Amino acid sequence: MTSLKMPSLRVMAFATVAVLGxxxxxxxxxxxxxxxxxxxxxxxxxxVPIAICALIGFVVAAFHSIRHLRTGDPIHDVRxxxxxxxxxxxxxxxxxxxxxxxxxxxGKWWVWEEPTLVSFLIVYLLYATYYPLRYSIEDRxxxxxxxxxxxxxxxxxxxxxxxxxxxAESLVHPRVFATADGGLPPxxxxxxxxxxxxxxLLFVTLxxxxxxxxxxxxxxxxxxxxLDSEAPAxxxxxxxxxxxxEQRI
Amino acid sequence: MSAVRxxxxxxxxxxxxxxxxxxxxxxxxxxxxxIFRFGLDRTSLEGSLAAGVLLVxxxxxxxxxxxxxxxxxxxxxxxxxxRLAPVDPSALFVAKVLALLAYxxxxxxxxxxxxxxxxxxxxxxxxxxxxxMLLLDLGLAATGAVISTxxxxxxxRDLLTPLVLLPLLxxxxxxxxxxxxxxxxxxxxxxxxVGQWVLTMALYDLLFVxxxxxxxxxxxxx
Numbered sequence: 001m002t003s004l005k006m007p008s009l010r011v012m013a014f015a016t017v018a019v020l021g022x023x024x025x026x027x028x029x030x031x032x033x034x035x036x037x038x039x040x041x042x043x044x045x046x047x048v049p050i051a052i053c054a055l056i057g058f059v060v061a062a063f064h065s066i067r068h069l070r071t072g073d074p075i076h077d078v079r080x081x082x083x084x085x086x087x088x089x090x091x092x093x094x095x096x097x098x099x100x101x102x103x104x105x106x107g108k109w110w111v112w113e114e115p116t117l118v119s120f121l122i123v124y125l126l127y128a129t130y131y132p133l134r135y136s137i138e139d140r141x142x143x144x145x146x147x148x149x150x151x152x153x154x155x156x157x158x159x160x161x162x163x164x165x166x167x168a169e170s171l172v173h174p175r176v177f178a179t180a181d182g183g184l185p186p187x188x189x190x191x192x193x194x195x196x197x198x199x200x201l202l203f204v205t206l207x208x209x210x211x212x213x214x215x216x217x218x219x220x221x222x223x224x225x226x227l228d229s230e231a232p233a234x235x236x237x238x239x240x241x242x243x244x245x246e247q248r249i
Numbered sequence: 250m251s252a253v254r255x256x257x258x259x260x261x262x263x264x265x266x267x268x269x270x271x272x273x274x275x276x277x278x279x280x281x282x283x284i285f286r287f288g289l290d291r292t293s294l295e296g297s298l299a300a301g302v303l304l305v306x307x308x309x310x311x312x313x314x315x316x317x318x319x320x321x322x323x324x325x326x327x328x329x330x331x332r333l334a335p336v337d338p339s340a341l342f343v344a345k346v347l348a349l350l351a352y353x354x355x356x357x358x359x360x361x362x363x364x365x366x367x368x369x370x371x372x373x374x375x376x377x378x379x380x381x382m383l384l385l386d387l388g389l390a391a392t393g394a395v396i397s398t399x400x401x402x403x404x405x406r407d408l409l410t411p412l413v414l415l416p417l418l419x420x421x422x423x424x425x426x427x428x429x430x431x432x433x434x435x436x437x438x439x440x441x442x443v444g445q446w447v448l449t450m451a452l453y454d455l456l457f458v459x460x461x462x463x464x465x466x467x468x469x470x471x
Contacts (some may be wrong), residue, residue, distance in 0.1 A: 136405035
């Protein structure tokens with residue numbers, strides 16, 4: 001995510017719309033209906049890419065946090081924050097779409113026997129505590145450091161958690177989901193990968209959008225302070241990390 | 250190494266003189282067992298129900314100690330003293346993990362026999378269970394020391410620590426429950442599948458001891 005090589009936000013937004021549009025067109029007109037579940041199985045092309053993006057976002061946040069602790073540069077903390085923020089939003093979407101799918105396929109909104117579902121919920125609950133953690137620490141620098149330690153700990157936790165939950169369930173219950181490597185026909189596989197690419201683009205675009213929004217609002221408040229040092233500083237959010245001066249995304 | 254010993258001895262001595270954590274933990278555990286006796290309306294437990302009652306009780310008793318772990322450091326300026334002293338900040342982490350381990354071990358020396366007397370018809374599973382408990386304690390202590398430091402330095406204090414710690418402990422509790430269940434099965438302990446759970450717990454302990462040790466100095470910086 002080095003600054004200059006990335007295409008502009010506008011280009012990325014158009015690319016996201018194009019790829020996601022193509023993905024949805026493929027979902028509805030190209031990919032065949034599932035023999036078993038019929039039309040409802042098509043939520044798979046939305047649900048699974050969203051969940052994968054959320055988990056990758058959490059891991060990316062851990063890497064940014066390691067860099068933040070190593071270098072002390074607050075920009076990495078901002079990136080880590082935005083990654084987790086987007087991960088939690090995508091995670092909410094993944095839980096909702098997963099619940100809809102479970103209701104349609106198995107007749108229940110929630111199924112405890114499905115390890116991926118349960119693992120995802122636990123990871124989601126852990127990352128949901130990221131906000132109260134940031135919120136309850138006032139000193140900005142300390143907040144950034146503590147948030148980074150949390151992000152690294154939670155990043156290490158994600159694979160371990162999936163392992164433990166899988167172990168708890170797989171003894172009794174076979175895997176019921178058809179995952180990408182589960183012998184899908186090529187049309188479905190292709191559609192899935194296009195959807196995945198679209199969701200990944202959406203994730204990165206939204207991240208960059210939030211990053212540049214933070215940069216801009218930080219710059220505005222800096223300028224406002226420079227114009228009128230008497231006026232109270234307009235801080236956008238008490239949770240959001242401080243954005244360093246003179247830094248591009 | 251000597252810094253670790255000094256801080257550990259200090260913690261244990263403070264606990265011995267004030268008796269702030271341990272009696273509360275033991276009392277909490279025994280009371281919780283009594284509540285479970287009436288809540289479940291059962292006078293004897295086995296298998297997964299026994300594992301659940303025991304582990305939930307130990308977990309919440311541990312939270313009491315974890316919440317109080319850094320109270321002295323926060324209120325009496327212990328964090329500043331560590332920052333000023335020419336010692337590796339990770340020494341504080343190691344000392345606190347060891348202190349928590351000691352508290353939890355003492356808690357279980359009291360709670361396990363009481364649990365067996367209250368609920369178990371057959372106490373032969375208790376000896377191997379002690380090993381499982383030790384692995385559980387190490388995981389609780391490692392994650393507890395890190396999260397308790399964060400909680401102690403935050404505004405929310407006692408609220409934040411359990412909030413962040415509980416989801417973080419879920420895999421450990423899953424593995425501990427998986428290992429405890431066959432040991433407390435009706436008709437004597439069995440050892441089926443205990444091995445994989447012990448491995449999972451050991452992996453969890455190793456991971457979070459390493460993560461805690463590696464990141465702890467950043468929690469003390471100021």
